[in-house]
Amino acid sequence: MAGRPAMCVRDKSDLVKAMSRAGHDTVTLAERVGKTKQFIAYLCNGRKTSCRRETAAAIAEVLGVPTDALFFAPSPSDDSDTTIGGDMPVSVASKRPPKKSPKAAPEEQFLFLEEVVELTRIPESTLRYMRHKGEGPPLFLAGGRLRARRSAVLDWFAQLERSATS
Structure with missing residues (x-):
């Protein structure tokens, strides 16, 4: 669905604080704005x-x-103006300020999913779908967040490039 500009959440903790100050929880805010409580909860938890x-x-x-x-x-x-699922723009993750990855040697650096999106320019939803199907770069959960070894992502991307040109 093209042409629907998106807005990105600045800081999920600010959203939660504003809800608290206004006396709303996910249910009451969802009712007032015409969204589901799950949608509001997802905005609040990132x-x-x-x-x-x-x-x-x-x-x-x-x-x-x-x-x-x-x-x-x-x-x-x-x-x-390219959106997925109505509310999520394809390149939103690449527009948000990148989160810092855990420090490691450059070849052993771990990336958050948002950084994999930025590195590969593949939409987050596509990477999540590929992971669901057992394809794509080797992503793993650590601390409740998807991560990948930078070297593994680059190797996967190079293999993808080689298979596309052969």
Whole structure:
């Protein structure tokens, strides 16, 4: 679905604090903005990082804060009008400030899923689907987050390139 600009959550803890100050939980906020409680919970816990501009505005209005206090618009230089599943832009993860990876030697550096998205330019949803099917780069759960060894991702990507050119 093209043409629906997305807004990214600035900081999930700020969203949770604003909900608390306004006296809302996921259920009451969801009812007020016309979304499911799961959708709101995903925004609060970071599992979902973006939503439609209208949804962001509705959440901010119900919480009594400016929209830009909780959300930011991704830079227009990327492919921001390509969306997946209605609310998640393909390149949202690459527009968010990257999270720091655990320190290791460069060849042993571990990447978070968002950094794998940035490195490969493959949408997060595609990487998650590939993992579900047992394909794609070797991702693993550590501390409740998907991670990958940088060298393994680069090896997988090189193999993918070789198979595409043969």
